Amino acid sequence: MLIIWRGWGLLAILFPLISVLVANVVVDVVAGAGAFGTSSVGPGLGLVAAGTLCWVTGRRVNGEPVPYLGRSVADGQPFRPRLPFLFARHNFLFVPLEAWGVLFFGLGLLAVVRGVLHV
Numbered sequence: 470m471l472i473i474w475r476g477w478g479l480l481a482i483l484f485p486l487i488s489v490l491v492a493n494v495v496v497d498v499v500a501g502a503g504a505f506g507t508s509s510v511g512p513g514l515g516l517v518a519a520g521t522l523c524w525v526t527g528r529r530v531n532g533e534p535v536p537y538l539g540r541s542v543a544d545g546q547p548f549r550p551r552l553p554f555l556f557a558r559h560n561f562l563f564v565p566l567e568a569w570g571v572l573f574f575g576l577g578l579l580a581v582v583r584g585v586l587h588v
Contacts, residue, residue: 473563474561474562476530476560477530477559478561481561481566484523484526484573485516489515492518495511496511508584509580510584511584513578513579513580514581516574516577517573517574520570520577524571527559527567530566
């Protein structure tokens with residue numbers, strides 16, 4: 470198995486592992502031993518926390534994306550659109566760290582809703 474990352478991109482794997490483990494411990498302490506595996510709310514909250522951590526860290530280390538319409542021809546420089554996701558310095562499997570945050574947050578939110586609604 471080949472794992473490719475650049476910069477702090479490895480945090481896209483470490484944040485979910487650590488946050489789901491912490492959620493496991495917290496849910497087991499609060500609701501009793503074995504409660505973590507009976508509902509998807511605990512892992513979902515862990516993924517929401519991981520998504521938030523990835524998003525905030527990714528925005529911080531990759532910087533704000535370059536605006537598409539930041540300059541005009543009147544400024545004397547031609548308009549050259551850039552795709553900020555293609556030039557992210559901190560990524561995992563060629564996906565920027567903040568995009569992993571969106572993915573983890575969405576999956577975690579879906580798991581929490583599914584666990585609350587008992588679907």
